[in-house]
Amino acid sequence: MTAAEDDEEAAKRAAERRARRLLGGVSLVLGVAVVGAASIVLQVTAGERTARSNQQAPRVRADHVAPIAPPMPSKYVTYELSGDNGARNITYVGNELTVAQEMSAELPWSRTLEQLTPSSGYFSISAQNPAAGSLTCRIVVDGQVVSQKSTTVAKNVVTCSHSR
Incomplete structure (x- = not known):
């Protein structure tokens, strides 16, 4: 092979390499463009589906709506103890008929x-009077006293109760 043929062959290979690089770059750009276009199409069609589904929502007639239960009223119950010497063995009815206790x-x-x-x-x-002196219990329901009792005897138990 002559030097001219070698130069010609080298020029062909260089041209082929440039063409492959250019083709690879074009392929990459086209691939990104296709993915971007597909993403836009999916977003637009999803938005149209959402809009259509919102428009086609079934209508509910007023006579087919279940009535809403009124809110349940509540009762505020306050248990009170007052007196001279503290209280022991305090027992009271809590929420849902639970029994709550405090030692003193x-x-x-x-x-x-x-x-x-x-x-x-x-x-x-109910509560126990720890020593001679007064111990009073009260039950207040929604601001009204419904039960009140007292004792002055040491170790005596005072009890207030109410049923409605």
Whole structure:
């Protein structure tokens, strides 16, 4: 092979390499363009489907709507203890007829509970007087005193209760 043929062959190979690089670059650009176009088409058609589905939502007639239950009224129950020497063995009816207890407390003492109606409607508190002096229990339902009792005897238990 002559030098001219070698130069011609080298020029052909260089031209082929440039053509492959150019073709690869064009392919990459076309691939990105196709993916971008497909993404836009999907977004537009999804938006149209959403708009169509919103327009085709079934109509609900007013006579087919279930009535909404009115909110249930509540009762606020406050248990109170007052007196001279504190209280021991405090027991009261909590929410959902649970029994709550405290071993001892400084006075005055109170607990307010919200009870949904119709709950049991039974309220009760008892406490032991630790020493001679007064110990009074009260039950207040929605601002009205419904039960009140007192004792002055040491170790005596005072109990207030109410049913509606």
